[in-house]
Amino acid sequence: MRAVICGAGIAGLALAERLHNVLGWEVVVLEKASGPRTEGHLVDFFGPGDDAAEAMGMLPWLEELRYPVSEAAFLDDHGEPRARLRYDAFARPLGGRLLSIMRPDLELVLRERLSFAVGLRFGVGPARIDQSPHGVRVALTDGSTLDADLLVGADGVHSTVRALVFGDEGRYVRHLGYHTAAFTFDDPKAHAELGDRFCLTDTLGRRMGLYALRDGRVAAFAVHRATDPRLPDDPRAALHHEYGSLGWLVPRELASCPPPARIYYDQVAQAVLRSWSRGRVVLVGDACQAVSLVVAQGASLAVAGAYVLADQLAVARRIEDALAGYERLWRPVVARRQCAARRIARWFVPETPRQQRLRRAALHLAGLPGAGRIAGAGLVGGQRPPLRRLAAVPAMPRMPDMPDITRGEASPLS
Structure with missing residues (x-):
């Protein structure tokens, strides 16, 4: 069997690993960007994605690249804390299984774990998609074509595969009323002041x-x-306009803001579709299940969703049955997280002084003894049922041509 996966992000790479290394499929991964993504932000990885990562043998690699965040501190314009929330308040209800990792680092781990037999092509994407009862033909932007038994759209909330097969993005992408950005810069003084804290403006x-x-x-x-x-058109100018009046370290940060090409900037949105597949084409990750950054589980759901899809392809007799089973099992989990994100968006970015005071009070209560269970439950509420009830493929040994960190071969840890 042969699969073409469009999108070399978290979901696409996780699915490629399962399809080739566990199911033995021939896999080609296409990425329209010219190279691996370097922009991105810190993600909290836990829940069903953590379960899937453990089954895939990824946890030791993720642990090496994690950031030991002690707390989230909400600061005023003078850098004084208005509220604090220790990360262990969330980690305790999860049995300590909560790690913070940069999104590009998570993609690096997934990419390095791919077998060398998996074709990974940058700078190319789908231009036209034609289906038959037995497969899919993909015409690419470089003029070549690929034939496959299955085409997977893992190309994000602005998916090209979804647009070509399901229709215009405006029918499926729900804007939640926010824009987001991420970038990196050099500032030794700010680096020392931050320490192991995740500091946010209140x-x-x-x-x-x-x-x-x-x-x-x-x-x-x-x-x-x-x-x-x-x-x-100019995300750097937009950031100066939106945040230029803030205090604390923000003015120095904006002064060090890189050129627009090195800034990740997008809308905060969800993807909502009536069906995740059409014929031999299926969507995975943010292309169909974007929950938005406010719910803090997008990376986890991307890995777990890819795991469930691969599991269904392993146990179903027909590809179409596998795609239907994947959606039947995984859609309720995604729907709950999307609902939670819409519900808490205003808490995430309060718009009135009253909402701001309520957020401070909630953060204070979450830090009290015994309240961590409540805070953690709110954070992970949509992860049930556990992944073991949704997938049955066991963890498999690493393929012989994959990097092995125990033998000192090339890996993200070297």
């Missing part, structure tokens, strides 16, 4: 977050209210 309608990276750089994360889903 502000209305917008939030800027900073955290220190292990290479001495500082990473910035921003989210602000934006009723117009259209993205600005």
